[in-house]
Amino acid sequence: MRNIKRGFWLAVFIIFGAWLNYLMPQQDIVRIVHTENKLQYVAGLQSLFYADVETGPNQDSTGRDLRLIATVRKASYLFGLIDAGTETMVYRNEDTGWIYPPYFKFDSADLHAEAAAASSTTEPYNWMVLTHYGWRIPFITVYPNAVAIRPAPNEDYRPFPWLNLIILSLLLAGALFVRAMWRQFRERTLARFRS
């Protein structure tokens, strides 16, 4: 029984952690090499990751025009602690709309123009900080979604994730508050029925 309980909480922890890892904003140092549009059909497992059909202009169609930003980015391991040279990465640039994920992004057309304006294929390279969420999953054609770009002060700039720190602190505070509420409820209300 005890092991089952432990396993349950471990599973909850892992799933919630993975979900946060997918959802939280991350900042990459990139240079943009190419921006393009392609027709993308979204079906099955993919629809977990793409925006709701209602969000886009393609409500009557299973296919959608997907904006893509192809980049070369600074790769790293262990949350940016170990440098690993550069690698290519393709981001999608899609509105999130009003519901999920709660980025309330409506300006993908403007972001695409900014990305095109910042593209840099010859030295000296024009390094940008690209904020995004999501995962690249090649097997089912899923790309992380770009949310914003801004110029990086220099090539070795590594932004500190202040926003993530704040969000995680608030989540922790919320969890502790819910626990306090539950304990109060158990102590004052449930105990009365038990005795």
Place this chain on the structure above:
Amino acid sequence: MAFVKLVVFGFLALSVVYLCISLYSRSVRREKLEDEWDETRPNVTTDDARETFIAEGMELYENGMRRKLILLVFVVPPIVVMTIIFFVN
């Protein structure tokens, strides 16, 4: 349509949160009043006096500022959403 969905379901969710917090806050206040009575007047054993003391304290709480502050539950999230919209777009 998605916006309407957000407003309706967001309001429902916040109402549940509001209800939980106000129940919790009231319960904590009552517990504090009980503890205060038991600590300061351990020799007074009539239940009536204790009940009156707690009822009076609870009435102060029901009309107090702290209870109204819980309404901020409905104010803060829309402000957060508007801030996100401003900074993302």
